[in-house]
Structures are given as C-alpha cells and as structure tokens.
Amino acid sequence: MGDVSIFLQHLTNGISLGSLYALIAIGYTMVYGILRLINFAHGDIFMLGVYLTFYGVIYTPLPWWLVFILAPL
Numbered sequence: 001m002g003d004v005s006i007f008l009q010h011l012t013n014g015i016s017l018g019s020l021y022a023l024i025a026i027g028y029t030m031v032y033g034i035l036r037l038i039n040f041a042h043g044d045i046f047m048l049g050v051y052l053t054f055y056g057v058i059y060t061p062l063p064w065w066l067v068f069i070l071a072p073l
Contacts, residue, residue, distance in 0.1 A: 024046060031039045049072055056067035 024042070027042055028039070031037070031042065053067060053071040056062065056071055057064050060067065062070070
C-alpha cells in the first residue's frame with residue numbers, strides 16, 4: 001500500500017512541475033511570437049511572484065488561498 005501512495009505522490013509532483021515548465025514555455029513562446037524579441041526578464045517576473053507569495057504566506061495573517069489570489073495582482 002505504501003508503494004502505491006509514494007508512486008501517486010511522485011506522479012502528482014511530476015505533473016505539477018511539468019505543468020509549471022509548460023506554462024513558462026508558453027509565456028516565452030507568446031512573447032517571442034508577438035514581439036519577435038526574447039524577454040529575458042520573464043523568469044525574473046516569475047520569481048518575483050514566487051517570492052511575494054512565499055512572504056505573503058509566511059508573514060501575513062491572511063489565509064494561504066487568499067495570498068495566492070492577491071500575490072499576482
């Protein structure tokens with residue numbers, strides 16, 4: 001029973017990480033397709049959102065789901 005739960009956890013983690021990579025790649029493709037210019041700040045903006053979400057969850061009394069909604073704004 002433990003092996004199945006570990007497999008499902010790894011499968012979920014892999015799908016989540018793959019979805020994140022796909023989302024970033026689609027963002028690069030859209031910017032390059034429209035502007036014909038590679039936006040090297042794309043990753044910086046992504047990491048800024050991650051840091052804002054992290055600090056919002058850790059240091060504010062707001063619920064985590066509300067921070068996830070407010071951080072991109």
